[in-house]
Amino acid sequence: MSRSPSIPDRPHRDIDSDLPDDERLEALRGHYEDLVDVNEQLSAQLDDAEDRRQRLREKVDRVERENETLKSSSLYIATVEDVLDDEQVIVKQHGNNQEVLTDVSSRIVDRVEPGDRVAVNDSFAIQSVLDAETDARAQSMEITEKPEVSYADIGGIDEQVREVREAVEQPLAEPELFAEVGIDPPSGVLLYGPPGTGKTMLAKAVANETDATFIKMAGSELVRKFIGEGSRLVRDLFEMARERQPAIIFIDEIDAIATRRTESKTSGDAEVQRTMMQLLSEMDGFEARGEVRIIAATNRFDMLDRAILRPGRFDRLIEVPEPDTAGREQILEIHTRNMNIADGVDFAALADDTDGYSGAEIESLATEAGMFAIRNDRDEVSHQDFADALEKIEEDDSSDVISSAGYFYQ
Numbered sequence: 001m002s003r004s005p006s007i008p009d010r011p012h013r014d015i016d017s018d019l020p021d022d023e024r025l026e027a028l029r030g031h032y033e034d035l036v037d038v039n040e041q042l043s044a045q046l047d048d049a050e051d052r053r054q055r056l057r058e059k060v061d062r063v064e065r066e067n068e069t070l071k072s073s074s075l076y077i078a079t080v081e082d083v084l085d086d087e088q089v090i091v092k093q094h095g096n097n098q099e100v101l102t103d104v105s106s107r108i109v110d111r112v113e114p115g116d117r118v119a120v121n122d123s124f125a126i127q128s129v130l131d132a133e134t135d136a137r138a139q140s141m142e143i144t145e146k147p148e149v150s151y152a153d154i155g156g157i158d159e160q161v162r163e164v165r166e167a168v169e170q171p172l173a174e175p176e177l178f179a180e181v182g183i184d185p186p187s188g189v190l191l192y193g194p195p196g197t198g199k200t201m202l203a204k205a206v207a208n209e210t211d212a213t214f215i216k217m218a219g220s221e222l223v224r225k226f227i228g229e230g231s232r233l234v235r236d237l238f239e240m241a242r243e244r245q246p247a248i249i250f251i252d253e254i255d256a257i258a259t260r261r262t263e264s265k266t267s268g269d270a271e272v273q274r275t276m277m278q279l280l281s282e283m284d285g286f287e288a289r290g291e292v293r294i295i296a297a298t299n300r301f302d303m304l305d306r307a308i309l310r311p312g313r314f315d316r317l318i319e320v321p322e323p324d325t326a327g328r329e330q331i332l333e334i335h336t337r338n339m340n341i342a343d344g345v346d347f348a349a350l351a352d353d354t355d356g357y358s359g360a361e362i363e364s365l366a367t368e369a370g371m372f373a374i375r376n377d378r379d380e381v382s383h384q385d386f387a388d389a390l391e392k393i394e395e396d397d398s399s400d401v402i403s404s405a406g407y408f409y410q
């Protein structure tokens with residue numbers, strides 16, 4: 001930056017009043033010229049100063065604009081994995097688990113420790129370390145810009161896929177259809193059925209298909225992990241969805257916050273009640289729902305407070321059952337798509353042998369079969385590997401009470 005110019009001295013001349021007129025006039029003229037000179041110098045300095053002021057103004061404007069952009073652009077949540085020397089850290093981004101080596105500014109480097117949750121910008125530079133409050137919000141929600149699941153990854157529940165598409169996807173993709181006919185699309189969709197049957201997958205696939213942000217909150221966590229914060233987090237959930245629309249809100253294990261009212265009046269129950277009331281009021285006040293759809297899931301349909309099933313709330317119920325034989329075969333095919341499968345693997349027979357298996361259990365069967373192939377030094381998975389895997393799973397299950405016995409959803 002240029003140095004400020006020095007201010008010229010004020011011109012001074014002693015003019016003797018006894019001087020003859022012509023000499024005094026000459027002296028006054030000289031003084032006048034000095035003054036004009038100084039005036040010119042000052043004018044030039046003023047112009048310079050004006051110029052500098054203009055340049056500084058432009059710089060301030062630019063910084064202000066950059067600041068605004070920084071403030072308004074989304075930040076992503078990541079966890080610090082390791083802090084290295086030289087103000088560098090390794091962070092793992094939430095949602096996609098990508099690990100990145102990034103810089104931390106010296107402003108906050110002393111505060112960053114492994115395990116901390118931080119906000120990173122598009123170029124992964126750490127912007128801030130999340131305080132406990134923001135952290136609770138970030139942790140309570142799983143936000144995925146574009147889940148990778150597609151309808152083709154879901155097997156055995158074609159009818160349920162069709163129903164969810166009609167209730168959730170169509171209102172997002174073609175809202176004008178509903179406006180023309182003059183009906184409101186279903187408010188919320190409740191998926192119920194045994195664990196591991198594809199409820200979460202279904203919600204993710206709709207988000208993927210409609211290019212909507214997928215925002216998941218688990219009811220059980222609200223009750224167990226974020227005690228006392230449930231209703232505020234539910235409010236945040238809807239706010240977040242409005243900000244990120246189009247968005248799909250997925251509330252997993254909704255039974256944890258929407259249980260039937262019990263007689264007991266412990267403080268825990270009161271807190272759960274408050275969380276549920278907040279959820280109901282968010283849904284009721286969601287007139288201008290815009291491009292936000294709500295899907296909830298439960299394995300415990302029997303426990304649900306009927307208040308959440310009233311019209312305008314979760315008024316579309318879709319049962320997602322365990323897959324039948326044909327469904328199991330389809331799911332086996334899906335989960336072995338990327339596996340090196342030997343000729344002679346009989347999926348139909350395996351589907352017959354896996355009565356009562358959920359989609360998730362079939363997925364572990366495929367993985368377990370792959371493990372048998374690896375143990376036997378083969379890169380092809382044989383029918384025998386599947387048979388061995390099945391036997392192992394049955395053995396493990398009989399020792400820890402087969403999972404399919406422990407839920408109710410009617």
Ligand SMILES: Nc1ncnc2c1ncn2[C@@H]1O[C@H](COP(=O)(O)OP(=O)(O)OP(=O)(O)O)[C@@H](O)[C@H]1O
Pocket residue numbers: 153154155156157194195196197198199200201202252297298299331334358359360361363
């Ligand atoms: N119908 C299905 N088709 C293909 N894969 C499935 C299916 N159902 C479950 N899976 C597999 O099981 C995993 C778990 O499924 P998902 O989380 O969708 O089940 P869920 O019904 O939401 O279970 P929970 O009630 O326990 O939350 C999926 O990631 C997928 O790999």
